Amino acid sequence: MNRYFYYLLAVNMVAHIITSVPMVLFEARKGGAIVSMILSLILGTIMIYWITKIFTCFPGKGYPELLKEYTSKWISFPLLLSTALVWFTAGLITVITYSALLRRFLTPEMPLMGIISMIVLFVSFGILMNSRSVLYTVEIVALLSIPFTIFIFIKMYLDKGMNWDFVREAMMYIGNMPDYPSFSASLYVILGPANLIIFNRVFTDKQKMTWKQLLIIGITGAFALFTSYFIPIGFQGFQHINHLVHPWFLTADSIRMKFGFIERVLFIFALVNLAVSFLSILVHWHVTTELLKNIIWFKKFQWKGYNLTPLVFVVLFWIGSLVIIPYLTEPQLHTYTEYALNFLSPYVLVILFSLLWIKKRARA
Numbered sequence: 001m002n003r004y005f006y007y008l009l010a011v012n013m014v015a016h017i018i019t020s021v022p023m024v025l026f027e028a029r030k031g032g033a034i035v036s037m038i039l040s041l042i043l044g045t046i047m048i049y050w051i052t053k054i055f056t057c058f059p060g061k062g063y064p065e066l067l068k069e070y071t072s073k074w075i076s077f078p079l080l081l082s083t084a085l086v087w088f089t090a091g092l093i094t095v096i097t098y099s100a101l102l103r104r105f106l107t108p109e110m111p112l113m114g115i116i117s118m119i120v121l122f123v124s125f126g127i128l129m130n131s132r133s134v135l136y137t138v139e140i141v142a143l144l145s146i147p148f149t150i151f152i153f154i155k156m157y158l159d160k161g162m163n164w165d166f167v168r169e170a171m172m173y174i175g176n177m178p179d180y181p182s183f184s185a186s187l188y189v190i191l192g193p194a195n196l197i198i199f200n201r202v203f204t205d206k207q208k209m210t211w212k213q214l215l216i217i218g219i220t221g222a223f224a225l226f227t228s229y230f231i232p233i234g235f236q237g238f239q240h241i242n243h244l245v246h247p248w249f250l251t252a253d254s255i256r257m258k259f260g261f262i263e264r265v266l267f268i269f270a271l272v273n274l275a276v277s278f279l280s281i282l283v284h285w286h287v288t289t290e291l292l293k294n295i296i297w298f299k300k301f302q303w304k305g306y307n308l309t310p311l312v313f314v315v316l317f318w319i320g321s322l323v324i325i326p327y328l329t330e331p332q333l334h335t336y337t338e339y340a341l342n343f344l345s346p347y348v349l350v351i352l353f354s355l356l357w358i359k360k361r362a363r364a
Contacts, residue, residue, distance in 0.1 A: 004199065009193055010146060012188075019337060020334045024338055025182050025229050028179040028182040036179050048193050070362060091281045095123075097333065097337075116325050127286045197287065245330055249266065
């Protein structure tokens with residue numbers, strides 16, 4: 001597979017730790033969180049395999065092109081519109097979460113509206129680029145950020161503050177029945193390659209999905225889920241981990257770099273996650289924009305030969321962010337994020353089944 005496939009996978013696996021995904025898992029720590037993670041890893045790998053394998057049959061074509069070519073308009077329009085809303089919500093969740101984190105830990109004196117505006121402003125320039133340029137941006141930022149992320153994870157595993165007895169206590173609940181919110185939250189972690197619905201346009205050469213790629217997805221997915229769930233438990237304890245608002249940031253703040261020029265790992269962790277979060281928002285909202293361009297296009301809305309329809313979408317993103325975010329409390333954000341994650345799992349299945357149907361029609 002193209003190297004950008006792995007970048008899309010890695011960005012989602014890293015960016016999820018600042019969202020409510022770990023909190024959903026911690027709420028079910030005495031229930032079926034561990035079994036849910038195992039099941040989501042298996043099902044998610046299968047879903048990624050089939051989505052990717054279908055797209056490899058149509059090099060250079062995205063989800064909108066396939067829907068328009070092999071389905072009628074009354075099917076393609078609602079599917080594209082609903083998919084755009086789902087992807088916009090995924091990006092909005094990251095904007096909301098990181099805005100709250102920046103205000104709490106790094107810029108407490110800065111107004112929330114200012115933080116939101118800065119994040120959305122930088123993302124706005126990126127989402128209007130073509131898909132290939134977006135992938136170039138993802139590659140550059142990922143190559144700079146992911147090594148620091150791996151370093152921080154290794155330091156957490158080796159730190160003296162990591163109490164493995166808490167991890168063993170958490171593992172005692174491995175026999176409980178799975179929990180649907182935990183399953184949906186875990187499934188989100190490994191669904192980064194679902195962004196191929198747009199970025200497959202860039203993959204014009206024939207790609208292959210083999211057992212080696214599946215093994216890489218499975219191993220990295222297991223590491224991401226294990227780290228996301230057990231590292232905060234190892235540092236913060238098992239019994240009351242669900243009462244912490246931002247367990248991952250508190251965990252990062254529990255580590256010190258004895259010989260580093262920056263003693264608190266929190267600052268490095270926050271900056272690295274800012275970069276990865278920027279990538280996550282950029283990818284999700286770029287996909288949203290490209291989906292909307294296939295269902296809403298004002299041909300006469302031009303200026304100097306440039307169609308301004310995409311700018312309308314950017315304005316809508318600004319309005320949605322500035323109107324919704326300031327009125328959401330952190331408990332409400334967690335609740336609504338859980339609702340969104342619960343909807344995500346069946347919706348990705350809808351995309352998968354529609355792709356299977358398209359593949360069947362293409363063979364006919």
